[in-house]
Amino acid sequence: DTEVTQTPKHLVMGMTNKKSLKCEQHMGHRAMYWYKQKAKKPPELMFVYSYEKLSINESVPSRFSPECPNSSLLNLHLHALQPEDSALYLCASSEGLAGGPPDTQYFGPGTRLTVL
Amino acid sequence: GNSVTQMEGPVTLSEEAFLTINCTYTATGYPSLFWYVQYPGEGLQLLLKATKADDKGSNKGFEATYRKETTSFHLEKGSVQVSDSAVYFCAPARRDDKIIFGKGTRLHILP
Numbered sequence: 001d002t003e004v005t006q007t008p009k010h011l012v013m014g015m016t017n018k019k020s021l022k023c024e025q026h027m028g029h030r031a032m033y034w035y036k037q038k039a040k041k042p043p044e045l046m047f048v049y050s051y052e053k054l055s056i057n058e059s060v061p062s063r064f065s066p067e068c069p070n071s072s073l074l075n076l077h078l079h080a081l082q083p084e085d086s087a088l089y090l091c092a093s094s095e096g097l098a099g100g101p102p103d104t105q106y107f108g109p110g111t112r113l114t115v116l
Numbered sequence: 117g118n119s120v121t122q123m124e125g126p127v128t129l130s131e132e133a134f135l136t137i138n139c140t141y142t143a144t145g146y147p148s149l150f151w152y153v154q155y156p157g158e159g160l161q162l163l164l165k166a167t168k169a170d171d172k173g174s175n176k177g178f179e180a181t182y183r184k185e186t187t188s189f190h191l192e193k194g195s196v197q198v199s200d201s202a203v204y205f206c207a208p209a210r211r212d213d214k215i216i217f218g219k220g221t222r223l224h225i226l227p
Contacts (some may be wrong), residue, residue, distance in 0.1 A: 004159075006159075040222075041219070041220070043160065045215070048214075056212075102147055102209035102210065102211065102215075107159035107161065108159050109159045110159045
């Protein structure tokens with residue numbers, strides 16, 4: 001099973017709402033990632049979790065709050081977003097074993113977020 | 117700084133044409149090179165990868181060779197199909213697993 005699942009597929013929210021994006025993988029991967037992708041642009045890294053600990057935060061605004069409850073799950077909590085935050089949010093995972101060459105990242109299908 | 121340059125799209129070809137998408141990167145410290153593909157409305161999928169100099173990655177008829185001397189990882193396919201229409205990202209990866217994505221090349225294949 002090389003699948004990364006994300007829910008919901010689509011989300012529309014107002015600027016005062018609080019919502020969460022969810023990501024799950026059952027490949028035993030120890031590294032999980034959140035990316036933001038605007039239309040016709042490459043994905044931009046937001047956060048990396050390694051062994052359930054936040055290892056990289058790419059200076060993301062605090063209105064985005066990641067959480068890794070266990071090694072299979074990754075959440076992204078959203079609060080007080082702006083219309084310019086509308087994008088495709090992609091989750092990915094990789095083996096994340098230290099010392100080896102960089103791993104293949106396996107991507108989910110994404111959540112398309114619209115902020116009104 | 118670290119950067120990836122890949123040919124700007126969109127690229128439009130007829131079915132069965134030969135495809136090359138150029139990719140070059142600057143900076144050292146990229147042990148692995150990847151090509152990812154994104155089909156319409158989907159997330160990214162690994163297309164192929166190479167983990168050392170002179171390695172050739174291949175998948176679904178696509179090939180790319182890790183050329184350390186020219187810092188390039190050009191993607192090629194001998195005969196494209198309509199189903200190959202997608203966006204292709206050249207993506208060197210650092211030792212900390214951070215991927216540096218190119219801007220993407222949109223490929224459109226005409227039947």
